[in-house]
Every structure is written in C-alpha cells, then in structure tokens.
Amino acid sequence: MVSGLSARDIGHRVVVRHRLPGGQLTDVLGVLQSIDSATLVVRHADSTLHPIRWEDVAAAKPIPPLPLRPVDVEQLFLTTALGRPAVETSYVGQWLLRASSGWTGRANSLLPAGDPGMSLSDALKHAEDFYAERGLPALALVRLNSPEANQLQEHGWKDARPWQADVLVMHTSLDLVNGAPEYEVTVTPQPDAAWYETAFDGPVPAPAPAVMEGAPHAAFASVSLDRRVVAVGRGSMTGHWLGMDAVRVDPQYRRRGLATAVLQGLTRWAGPLGGRRSYLEVVEDNTPAMTTYTNLGYAEAYRYRYLAGPGHQPES
Known part of the structure; x- marks a missing residue:
C-alpha cells in the first residue's frame, strides 16, 4: 500500500488520492475515521463517510488542521438569539426584547444590536417599561467592550451579576x-x-x-x-x-x-x-x-x- 498514514492519524485531517471504479484518480480530504488492513475511512466536513480500499489508494498523507476562520462577531451575536428563542419577543427598532417568565437571563433580556429607531434614552425607557409590565427586572445582554455596552453604562445601567465570571x-x-x-x-x-x-x-x-x-x-x-x-x-x-x-x-x-x-x-x-x-x-x-x-x-x-x-x- 502507498500511504503515509497509520492508526495514530485517526482523528486528524488527511488527504487520500485514490482510483474510482473507472480508473480515474480523485482526492478525498477530511478526518481519518478508521483504518485497518483492508480499508480506511475518511469523514468529510458534512459527516459523510468515504470508505476507501487500500488497493485503490495512490497516495495518502496527514495534513495540518484547518485553522478557524475569523468569526463575524455581530452576526454570531444575533445567531445565538435565534438558536434559543424566548417565549415572548418584541422589537424596539432592531433591538430585541425577550421575556420567558423569568427563566434564564438570556430568555429575559434585551439584546441591543443594531438601530433602535429612536433616541437611546427613549429606547431604554421602552425596554424598562416592557420588563416592568411583566414583573421582571430590566436586563440587557451585552458584548463586553462593545459600543452598546458602553452606551448603556453611560445611561446608568450596571453589572447585574458582579459575582459571576464572564460568559x-x-x-x-x-x-x-x-x-x-x-x-x-x-x-x-x-x-x-x-x-x-x-x-x-x-x-x-x-x-x-x-x-x-x-x-x-x-x-x-x-x-x-x-x-x-x-x-x-x-x-x-x-x-x-x-x-x-x-x-x-x-x-x-x-x-x-x-x-x-x-x-x-x-x-x-x-x-x-x-x-x-x-x-x-x-x-x-x-x-x-x-x-x-x-x-x-x-x-x-x-x-x-x-x-x-x-x-x-x-x-x-
């Protein structure tokens, strides 16, 4: 067999060049799932498994881990809200108000992202009224050192959980x-x-x-x-x-x-x-x-x- 792979490469990224039934060569890139005397299995990023017979392998070798791409923090900030939506939601412009009878801070807090569509003072007053009507404290989930966090603090909003470490x-x-x-x-x-x-x-x-x-x-x-x-x-x-x-x-x-x-x-x-x-x-x-x-x-x-x-x- 022509390969630079062994059992110690299981779980690491590899590239395998192998022959298809018609004889043409193709490459499979992914994580080595398993390896034995007859076959090796490569797992693609979408979780698809590619079993390859050793007799069809032309070349195979480990490759460096794929570096993490830079993340769009503002997009991810909004994505996290969509992944676990609150029971009740409302908007102040693009700001998201969430309430769920007090269970979890995330589901009962303002997400100040984007343009509130009014002055900051008016938007914060609207948020305070929203939570007061529901018997809940007015909380805001803010990214540390973001412009929104600084603006809310300038308007008198303070750390609600000074005893807790950062999330x-x-x-x-x-x-x-x-x-x-x-x-x-x-x-x-x-x-x-x-x-x-x-x-x-x-x-x-x-x-x-x-x-x-x-x-x-x-x-x-x-x-x-x-x-x-x-x-x-x-x-x-x-x-x-x-x-x-x-x-x-x-x-x-x-x-x-x-x-x-x-x-x-x-x-x-x-x-x-x-x-x-x-x-x-x-x-x-x-x-x-x-x-x-x-x-x-x-x-x-x-x-x-x-x-x-x-x-x-x-x-x-």
Missing part, C-alpha cells in the same frame, strides 16, 4: 467535533421526560419546554447507561451554525467523556443538514467544561455580561 461564546468548525462518539448517542426532534429529568437538577421550570423546544430546527441528544439517561444536550440550526447548549451529565457519570459524546452526536446530526460551524456558551470559571470545549477545538469569539437598568439591585 464566553466559543466557536469552532464542525470537522473538529464530528468524530465518532465513544457512546451511542440518540438524537431526536423532541425531548422526552427522561431527557428533562437529566437536564435539570430538580423540577423542570414551567417556561423551560417552550424555550428549549421553540427553535425552528432543534434536536435533543441523550446517552443511556445502566438503563437510564445519564447525559443530554440540545442543538439548534441557524443557517450553517449549530448552537449547542443544555449539556449536562449526571454527577455519578462525569469524567467519562459523556459530554464530548453528546457534542459529537449533535455535530454529526448537523453536518448533513448543512452545518459547518458550531458555537456554545460557557461561564469562564467552569473549568471542566472549558477543558472539554477547548480540547474539541473551540475558541473564544466574544464575551458577554448582563447589565441591569437604573434602580435595579444586582442579583445575589
């Missing part, structure tokens, strides 16, 4: 994550009771199903061991972006690679649907999650915090 939005390309999971991952279009029981430590908040299942194209992954669901996660497609959240592993089953398997399962679901890039969110001081995501090739796109309107006390 990082991280991104990567799908071909760095869509490896074969070590566990069987079930992906369904709707979550069942077992999924929710694992996703939440205690009763499921009343607004959660509407928020979790509200995206136009969402999927719910789970891993079962010992006859019960022990790891879950949620994915949603927005254009070519796969957003992943609600990744949780039963405490008794942590440090076994289950979170990685859930992410890989969702990524393999998204690839054939046109997914090319992935994002997720993590609090900076969540060391285990940060380690998992970094090992899968995720890199920081931006950070955000919540600001509270004037008169609102910081959350404790």
